[in-house]
Amino acid sequence: xxxxxxxxxxxxxxxxxxxxxxxxxxxxxxxxxxxxxxxxxxxxxxxxxxxxxxxxxxxxxxxxxxxxxxxxxxxxxxxxxxxxxxxxxxxxxxxxxxxxxxxxxxxxxxxxxxxxxxxxxxxxxxxxxxxxxxxxxxxxxxxxxxxxxxxxxxxxxxxxxxxxxxxxxxxxxxxxxxxxxxxxxxxxxxxxxxxxxxxxxxxxxxxxxxxxxxxxxxxxxxxxxxxxxxxxxxxxxxxxxxxxxxxxxxxxxxxxxxxxxxxxxxxxxxxxxxxxxxxxxxxxxxxxxx
Amino acid sequence: xxxxxxxxxxxxxxxxxxxxxxxxxxxxxxxxxxxxxxxxxxxxxxxxxxxxxxxxxxxxxxxxxxxxxxxxxxxxxxxxxxxxxxxxxxxxxxxxxxxxxxxxxxxxxxxxxxxxxxxxxxx
Ligand SMILES: [Cu+2]
Numbered sequence: 001x002x003x004x005x006x007x008x009x010x011x012x013x014x015x016x017x018x019x020x021x022x023x024x025x026x027x028x029x030x031x032x033x034x035x036x037x038x039x040x041x042x043x044x045x046x047x048x049x050x051x052x053x054x055x056x057x058x059x060x061x062x063x064x065x066x067x068x069x070x071x072x073x074x075x076x077x078x079x080x081x082x083x084x085x086x087x088x089x090x091x092x093x094x095x096x097x098x099x100x101x102x103x104x105x106x107x108x109x110x111x112x113x114x115x116x117x118x119x120x121x122x123x124x125x126x127x128x129x130x131x132x133x134x135x136x137x138x139x140x141x142x143x144x145x146x147x148x149x150x151x152x153x154x155x156x157x158x159x160x161x162x163x164x165x166x167x168x169x170x171x172x173x174x175x176x177x178x179x180x181x182x183x184x185x186x187x188x189x190x191x192x193x194x195x196x197x198x199x200x201x202x203x204x205x206x207x208x209x210x211x212x213x214x215x216x217x218x219x220x221x222x223x224x225x226x227x228x229x230x231x232x233x234x235x236x237x238x239x240x241x242x243x244x245x246x247x248x249x250x251x252x253x254x255x256x257x258x259x260x261x262x263x264x265x266x267x268x269x270x271x272x273x274x275x276x277x278x279x280x281x282x283x284x285x286x287x288x289x290x
Numbered sequence: 291x292x293x294x295x296x297x298x299x300x301x302x303x304x305x306x307x308x309x310x311x312x313x314x315x316x317x318x319x320x321x322x323x324x325x326x327x328x329x330x331x332x333x334x335x336x337x338x339x340x341x342x343x344x345x346x347x348x349x350x351x352x353x354x355x356x357x358x359x360x361x362x363x364x365x366x367x368x369x370x371x372x373x374x375x376x377x378x379x380x381x382x383x384x385x386x387x388x389x390x391x392x393x394x395x396x397x398x399x400x401x402x403x404x405x406x407x408x409x410x411x412x413x
Contacts, residue, residue: 069349069396089346090398133315136343136399138375207315280401284315 006064007278013061015274018128019267020053024102025121026161030169031114033188035180040169044110047117050161051106058095065091094131098124125157126150132277133207133284145206152199159192160266167259175249182245182255189237196230209283219279222272229269236262317341317375317397324409333383333411337391339367344374344398351394352379357387374398386411 027047034040062085063078069089070081085092101124109117129135134145166185170178204223213220236258244255323338324330337354347369354363362381370376383389392406 065400068402069346069400084348088348090344091346091400131399133343133399136317136397137315278401281315 006068008275010061010064010068011275011278012271013057013064013274014277015271016057017054017061018274019270020050020055020057021098021102021121021125021128022050022157022161022270023164024048024050024054024106024161025118025125025157026050026163027165028105028109028114028118028121029158030162030165030185031109032118033181033184034169035173035177038169038173038177038181040165040172042168042172043165046165046168047106047109051102054102055099058099062092062095090135091131094127098127101127122154122157125153125161129153133281141206144202148199148202151195152203155192155195155199156270159189159196160263160270162188163259163263163266167256167263170252170256170259175252178252179245179248182240182248186241186245190241193234193237200227200230205283207281207283209281213282217282219276219281222276222279226269226272226276229265229272233262233265233269236265314342316399316401316403317343317345317395318403319393319405319407320375322391322407322409326407327409329410329412331411331413333386334381337379337381338370339377339379339391339393340373341375341377341395341397345369345377346396346398347377349396350377352377353392354379354381355390355392356383356385357389358385362389383411386413 024047027043027050031040031043062082066072066081066085067078069085069091070077072078072081086096087093101120105117105120105124108120129146129149132145132149134142134147134149136142137145162185166181169181173181204227208214208220208223214224215221240255240258240262244251244258248255318341319326319339320342321340324334337352339352347367350367352363352367353361356362362383364380364382367377367379370378388408388410390406390408392404394402394404396402
């Protein structure tokens with residue numbers, strides 16, 4: 001369970017879990033910005049779909065992480081360690097608590113309390129930051145990393161998480177309402193991009209350290225890939241904002257396709273993030289043997 | 291906008307000051323009692339290990355080998371209340387000589403680290 005294959009598998013499960021969680025949250029958040037009286041069939045099903053993905057990928061992540069913690073040789077070893085991880089580790093407590101919050105959020109969403117649901121799910125999104133290096137570290141670097149992780153998670157979840165629901169709403173709403181929604185989402189997306197770029201720059205300085213590390217370390221290479229993908233996402237989003245959105249409702253089909261492509265790229269970014277979070281950041285690498 | 295400009299340069303300067311590897315990701319040993327490489331007169335009844343990050347003590351292991359190669363740790367690592375980044379290890383040391391501590395740590399960020407150091411008992 002110590003090999004790099006297992007590491008990547010743990011990372012992919014973590015990324016999928018985040019993708020499900022983000023899309024459940026983003027669906028609830030988007031529902032709060034719908035034009036008055038607008039009805040989008042399938043939004044509740046989409047929120048439950050995100051919940052199911054977060055739950056299944058989260059369960060797989062929990063299992064793999066427990067096997068790694070306990071250096072388990074057999075599945076019986078893992079089963080024995082599961083309650084200890086659930087009760088005594090920050091990882092276990094956070095994952096279970098966040099899933100409970102998402103379940104409550106999905107139930108609230110079912111009752112049409114979209115704001116309550118979005119707030120509950122947002123809490124679960126942000127709590128993930130305490131599992132990162134900033135949350136584990138004391139001192140000013142720790143506080144800086146933790147606050148930047150909170151902002152980064154918020155930006156990513158609001159933007160990427162809302163994309164599937166946005167595509168669904170653009171397809172089902174009448175032309176005028178679809179245009180109102182797209183114009184409302186546009187500045188929110190732009191604000192998220194600004195937050196993501198700012199926090200990525202800070203994390204680059206504190207965790208990657210320099211351009212050289214992009215080419216010499218696995219962490220740097222993955223961080224570089226994430227930056228490239230983010231660049232691609234921003235290009236797509238800019239085209240949506242400046243070319244397609246102003247031409248609504250005529251450009252609706254093209255906009256839906258572009259939003260779906262953005263969501264797919266976003267999923268790849270989250271999978272890369274999941275693996276990245278398993279690795280040691282080169283700028284803070286420890287001394288061997290100490 | 292000179293004021294804003296100055297603010298931005300100050301913020302960037304602060305970042306650059308902080309960016310050298312002053313902090314370590316993952317749990318690395320910060321200090322130990324007895325200290326790394328220390329020579330002490332009196333045998334301790336426990337070791338105190340302090341790390342750079344919070345620990346999941348239930349999944350940390352520490353072995354202490356005496357001069358004759360025998361293990362002298364007297365139990366599993368114990369958490370220190372109120373100090374998430376510390377653990378103690380009870381030891382049963384009866385002879386002088388060099389003791390080697392080998393530790394495996396799991397930090398709250400889900401990452402594992404390991405290392406070793408030694409100290410000497412010389413009454
Ligand atoms: Cu770490």
